[in-house]
Amino acid sequence: MFIYYRAMRVKDEIKQEAIIQATVDLVNEIGFVSSSVAKIAKRANVSPATIYIYYQNKEDLLVSTYMQIKTCLGQALMDHFDPSFPVRDALMNAGINLFNYISKHADMFYFTEQFANSPYNDLVDKTEIEQVFQPLFDMLKRGIKEKIIKDVPVELLHSHLYYPIFNLANPRLNPNFKASPKDIELAMSMAWDAIKL
Amino acid sequence: MFIYYRAMRVKDEIKQEAIIQATVDLVNEIGFVSSSVAKIAKRANVSPATIYIYYQNKEDLLVSTYMQIKTCLGQALMDHFDPSFPVRDALMNAGINLFNYISKHADMFYFTEQFANSPYNDLVDKTEIEQVFQPLFDMLKRGIKEKIIKDVPVELLHSHLYYPIFNLANPRLNPNFKASPKDIELAMSMAWDAIKL
Numbered sequence: 001m002f003i004y005y006r007a008m009r010v011k012d013e014i015k016q017e018a019i020i021q022a023t024v025d026l027v028n029e030i031g032f033v034s035s036s037v038a039k040i041a042k043r044a045n046v047s048p049a050t051i052y053i054y055y056q057n058k059e060d061l062l063v064s065t066y067m068q069i070k071t072c073l074g075q076a077l078m079d080h081f082d083p084s085f086p087v088r089d090a091l092m093n094a095g096i097n098l099f100n101y102i103s104k105h106a107d108m109f110y111f112t113e114q115f116a117n118s119p120y121n122d123l124v125d126k127t128e129i130e131q132v133f134q135p136l137f138d139m140l141k142r143g144i145k146e147k148i149i150k151d152v153p154v155e156l157l158h159s160h161l162y163y164p165i166f167n168l169a170n171p172r173l174n175p176n177f178k179a180s181p182k183d184i185e186l187a188m189s190m191a192w193d194a195i196k197l
Numbered sequence: 198m199f200i201y202y203r204a205m206r207v208k209d210e211i212k213q214e215a216i217i218q219a220t221v222d223l224v225n226e227i228g229f230v231s232s233s234v235a236k237i238a239k240r241a242n243v244s245p246a247t248i249y250i251y252y253q254n255k256e257d258l259l260v261s262t263y264m265q266i267k268t269c270l271g272q273a274l275m276d277h278f279d280p281s282f283p284v285r286d287a288l289m290n291a292g293i294n295l296f297n298y299i300s301k302h303a304d305m306f307y308f309t310e311q312f313a314n315s316p317y318n319d320l321v322d323k324t325e326i327e328q329v330f331q332p333l334f335d336m337l338k339r340g341i342k343e344k345i346i347k348d349v350p351v352e353l354l355h356s357h358l359y360y361p362i363f364n365l366a367n368p369r370l371n372p373n374f375k376a377s378p379k380d381i382e383l384a385m386s387m388a389w390d391a392i393k394l
Contacts, residue, residue, distance in 0.1 A: 033227045034230040110314045113310065113311075113313075114310075116310075117306075117307045117311045122369070152380075153374065156361070156376075156384050159364045159384065160357070160391065163363065166360065168356050172314060172319070174352055177352045179353075186349055186353060194391035
């Protein structure tokens with residue numbers, strides 16, 4: 001019985017992953033408006049009814065997809081993150097993780113960037129996303145307290161730390177420049193120069 | 198005859214502006230795929246035939262709209278730009294101009310960000326866009342030569358100078374933080390810390 005239940009759960013997860021991937025692929029190809037639940041179901045090789053088991057409607061599916069990718073991004077960012085690390089090491093490591101995640105998941109990134117600049121973004125619970133990144137914000141506050149980071153609004157700090165990476169990792173924005181691992185280390189040490197006291 | 202011609206030209210420009218604005222508004226509302234030439238014409242209060250006078254097809258209209266906004270952005274960025282200015286002043290001033298442009302034209306910005314992360318971006322002639330920003334790139338090269346800016350790839354420099362501003366100016370990404378003019382000056386002085394030698 002346990003094994004049967006477990007197999008069901010794994011099957012469910014595979015289905016959900018297929019739905020998320022189909023949503024990303026279809027939205028990237030034909031846009032948010034044309035991507036209907038029926039078309040996404042067809043692409044994911046499931047019935048529309050299956051999608052409605054997990055998601056209330058199309059908006060719910062799109063917002064959930066966005067939240068799931070942002071959560072994965074947050075987890076990737078925080079890979080090997082240790083609150084006891086020196087502030088500089090922890091923040092720079094997160095930037096390198098960010099670059100690696102975007103480079104490997106360009107399709108997910110195109111989806112989230114389009115989503116974040118669409119009206120659907122207004123439906124997102126921002127506090128839920130902020131929770132994913134909370135350990136990083138705590139690290140920034142620790143740096144300010146320890147007087148090694150500038151005492152400026154945290155939005156300025158994270159903009160300087162991670163937005164240059166968003167640009168450098170996006171192949172569509174820089175078709176003629178492929179940042180090497182050394183470039184990304186350099187970029188993160190420049191980001192540190194921006195925020196350090 | 199001259200006056201007649203001039204009046205025609207002004208009328209043409211007004212029509213073209215209406216078409217661009219209608220394209221931006223409609224794409225922001227219903228996305229790239231659903232925005233047909235017929236719907237854009239209706240929104241702009243012109244006939245579809247009028248659009249086909251200026252643009253070959255929908256792709257041409259979308260790409261032209263993107264190029265036109267990017268050109269306006271470049272011109273706004275370079276407002277009061279003087280190649281004889283000190284490097285730091287010139288680069289920081291451009292960042293403040295960028296913030297002001299995006300803050301005033303959020304609709305245009307949402308369009309370009311969605312466009313840049315869509316497959317349509319592959320249709321854009323990147324060298325034409327780069328020309329708009331050439332005086333800035335020249336300024337960066339001057340700074341490297343004068344040994345006041347780090348000798349790193351120019352993509353790293355401009356990512357640190359202007360991408361934090363893209364984030365700070367986007368109200369959808371920071372619904373709970375409205376950067377003040379003082380914050381933007383601060384952000385640009387942090388950007389300078391990132392790139393200075």
